[in-house]
Amino acid sequence: xxxFAPPVERLIEEFAKLPGxxxxxxxxxxxxxxxxxxxxxxxxxxxxxxxKHTIFTCKVCQNLTDQEICPICSNLARDRTQICVVTxxxxxxxxxxxxxxxxxxxxxxxxxxxxxxxxxxxIRIRELLxxxxxxxEDVREVIIATNPxxxxxxxxxxxxxxxxxxxxxxxxxxxxxxxxxxxxxIDEVTLTRxxxxxxEI
Amino acid sequence: xxxFAPPVERLIEEFAKLPGxxxxxxxxxxxxxxxxxxxxxxxxxxxxxxxKHTIFTCKVCQNLTDQEICPICSNLARDRTQICVVTxxxxxxxxxxxxxxxxxxxxxxxxxxxxxxxxxxxIRIRELLxxxxxxxEDVREVIIATNPxxxxxxxxxxxxxxxxxxxxxxxxxxxxxxxxxxxxxIDEVTLTRxxxxxxEI
Numbered sequence: 001x002x003x004f005a006p007p008v009e010r011l012i013e014e015f016a017k018l019p020g021x022x023x024x025x026x027x028x029x030x031x032x033x034x035x036x037x038x039x040x041x042x043x044x045x046x047x048x049x050x051x052k053h054t055i056f057t058c059k060v061c062q063n064l065t066d067q068e069i070c071p072i073c074s075n076l077a078r079d080r081t082q083i084c085v086v087t088x089x090x091x092x093x094x095x096x097x098x099x100x101x102x103x104x105x106x107x108x109x110x111x112x113x114x115x116x117x118x119x120x121x122x123i124r125i126r127e128l129l130x131x132x133x134x135x136x137e138d139v140r141e142v143i144i145a146t147n148p149x150x151x152x153x154x155x156x157x158x159x160x161x162x163x164x165x166x167x168x169x170x171x172x173x174x175x176x177x178x179x180x181x182x183x184x185x186i187d188e189v190t191l192t193r194x195x196x197x198x199x200e201i
Numbered sequence: 202x203x204x205f206a207p208p209v210e211r212l213i214e215e216f217a218k219l220p221g222x223x224x225x226x227x228x229x230x231x232x233x234x235x236x237x238x239x240x241x242x243x244x245x246x247x248x249x250x251x252x253k254h255t256i257f258t259c260k261v262c263q264n265l266t267d268q269e270i271c272p273i274c275s276n277l278a279r280d281r282t283q284i285c286v287v288t289x290x291x292x293x294x295x296x297x298x299x300x301x302x303x304x305x306x307x308x309x310x311x312x313x314x315x316x317x318x319x320x321x322x323x324i325r326i327r328e329l330l331x332x333x334x335x336x337x338e339d340v341r342e343v344i345i346a347t348n349p350x351x352x353x354x355x356x357x358x359x360x361x362x363x364x365x366x367x368x369x370x371x372x373x374x375x376x377x378x379x380x381x382x383x384x385x386x387i388d389e390v391t392l393t394r395x396x397x398x399x400x401e402i
Contacts (some may be wrong), residue, residue, distance in 0.1 A: 004265070028291075034265060044215045044218075051212040
């Protein structure tokens with residue numbers, strides 16, 4: 001049984017399609033939109049349309065951008081010998097926030113996941129190989145920064161195998177205890193990795 | 202420092218304006234939109250615009266509807282002698298879900314709240330008085346179902362005073378322990394009210 005007028009039901013359904021938004025939250029958000037001035041709601045709708053129309057992936061690094069080549073790839077001050085390979089655009093932001101990394105990126109837009117029917121050809125691996133193999137570029141290191149979960153690991157392994165023939169340095173982020181973490185709350189696998197990776201002080 | 206292209210930043214900001222959506226969630230939702238096919242995203246935008254354009258408040262009960270008079274008010278099978286006064290459209294749904302109430306509703310669209318600068322004229326109290334006073338109608342009972350918090354209580358008291366001259370029955374929902382609740386987790390005020398309102402079995 002439908003309790004709301006059809007346009008309201010449809011708006012609730014649209015909100016409920018978003019990740020992490022359940023039926024109750026979708027209802028709350030839809031009513032929030034309905035309680036707003038018309039211009040506000042239309043501004044929101046316009047932002048969605050605009051973002052979809054003006055944002056595409058950078059020809060080089062595949063990150064989302066509103067330019068043909070994204071600001072990072074076209075920034076001549078960045079170190080063009082390093083490429084950090086990440087799962088998605090949010091990860092680029094995470095690295096940029098550190099203000100420590102000055103190389104380039106490559107966004108895969110996913111990881112290999114047989115369960116979700118995502119194969120190597122469904123993510124931007126081919127584009128990475130083309131960049132590394134490009135004679136006009138001087139890539140010397142690829143840092144694979146996929147997530148430390150099963151799929152991220154498998155994807156990292158797969159990519160590292162493909163990169164071997166190029167004879168460049170291929171690295172993976174270090175595993176260990178997070179800064180500020182409490183040992184008692186850290187899982188055994190992480191602790192084992194932190195132990196294995198211990199260094200002289 | 203902005204890490205995303207301006208249209209993406211704007212979309213994130215728009216999501217972050219929604220109630221209960223923080224910066225991180227807004228970012229996640231915006232990227233979800235960007236990863237969807239264009240038609241999906243445009244469908245979402247259209248649902249927002251459509252809902253704002255086609256939904257207004259029912260002339261009678263003030264509930265949100267896409268018709269001049271909402272399906273509940275125009276349903277001749279409903280008991281027109283009872284009006285249940287609620288804070289907002291979601292509360293109508295809560296009552297409809299019980300399938301027990303067969304009277305009409307009146308949606309206030311808020312409660313009196315001096316702290317939030319909401320006075321009696323800012324909510325739909327006047328419209329309620331007009332309905333109760335209408336000689337063509339035969340309202341015999343007004344059930345005030347505002348929330349059991351300070352503002353809901355104050356609003357209920359205020360409305361009940363205004364309704365007194367009409368000589369009709371004015372009731373308030375019963376207070377008590379929620380069905381399935383555990384006594385040990387119930388606050389003292391509720392328990393006191395439940396005790397006061399006890400009935401013979």
